[in-house]
Amino acid sequence: MSSPFEPVTVSFAASAPGRVNLIGEHTDYNDGFVLPMAIDRHVTIRVRPRGDRLAVLRTQRDRRPVAIDLSETIHPVGRSWSNYVRGVIEGYRRIGFAIPGFDAEISATLPAGAGLSSSAAIEVAMATVVETLCGRSLPRAEKALLCQQAEHEFAGVPCGIMDQFAVCFGKAGHALQLDCRSREAVAVPIDAAVRVLVFDSGVKHSLADGEYAKRRAECASAARFLGVGSLRDVTAADLEAAAGRLPATELARARHVVGEIARVPAFVGALADRDWDSAGRLMGESHRSLSVDYAVSCGELDRIVELAADVPGILGCRMTGGGFGGAAVALVEAERAEDAGQALQAAYRHATGIDAAWFLTAAGAGPSVVVG
Ligand code: GLA
DSSP states (O other), X not given: OOEEOOOOOSOEEEEEEEEEESSOOSOGGGTOEEOEEEEEEEEEEEEXXXXXXXXXXXXXXXXXXXXXXXXXXXXXXXXXXXXXXXXXXXXXXXXXXXXXXEXXXXXXXXXXXXXXXXXXXXXXXXXXXXXXHHTXXXXXXXXXXXXXXXXXXXXXXXXXXXXHHHHHTOBTTEEEEEETTTOOEEEEEOOTTEXXXXXXXXXXXXXXGSHHHHHXXXXXXXXXXXXXXXGGGOOHHHHHHHGGGSOHHHHHHHHHHHHHHHHHHHHHHHHHTTOHHHHHXXXXXXXXXXXXTSOOOOHHHHHHHHHHTTSTTEEEEEEOSSOSSSEEEEEEEGGGHHHHHHHHHHHHHHHHSOOOOEEEEOBOOOOEEEEO
8 A cells, every 4th residue: 555665764854835726616526627736835844753752843833832642543623723734644643654753843935825725735745744754655646635534524624636636746847637536637738838827815715614515515416406426427508408407506506517627628728729818718717607606706806807807918817726715826928927917916906905915836846855
């Protein structure tokens, strides 16, 4: 099940990237397609081995140490950030990893609460710490699933598989087209003519507040009405034919999911053809569908997308991640990327008074370990 290597007994640092999703939103838990990429912003855990069986964690922001006894069953604690770490450690304990004690210092270049998967990044970074200390590793897909399970059980978010897979399978210069049913992943090159811009709305998002779980339940209910296992098995024509049998909310949610699943391969095709107009149009359709039919956008994200349509060099823009705040992602012409970011920031400031953070990002690699 796990491949052995020498346990690392000296200080080391493990890093895992965040991710931005280019298209395919709220499709992962419907067995559909997604197209995320790992980005060049990370969570890093600096580790020093200890002589006992305690994990003592500190973060950049919160200097109060959190101590976890590695020799007994670990449980979640309230709504603490440490639950992501606790869940991952407990996941490895359950499958027989005997984890030695360590001091850890967690820092990040990845903003939290911006919809860029800081939770998956901390989970996968901690999974990498555990594997490095124990001298054995899980296959990447199993590592991603263990981290997803930690998020379900310890953070109370019934997330899909996109984030943890995007983080574990990150590949420099590439996005990842993931079929969330078969888990088959295809690396999709990002052409040098375009850049990916991340624009933070400044509105903190939280998936633990119940709306995410509610959407998941509405999709499951729509699938039941339609007599299928998941919305992956529904076509636009099926949906139209069955429209009268579905309650209005289920119909709207299903319309988003069915359309969004089809948009992913269409977008990948547009990237391959360097058909930026089509790529941009598909991003716009995705956003509208998330805002109107799926109801996971917010006024600020809608505003960003509306303003982006008038910024020279921006080819397409949409909200990214779970929604309810967080960031938007834009595809921009490489040559005009800096100017486009500045122009969008100025327009958003003018419209809302919010001084938004934005950055251009490149598709990066998955987790890494540096010894010393
Ligand atoms: C969050 C979840 C993912 C996915 C997205 C929406 O990021 O963690 O599994 O469902 O929302 O696409």
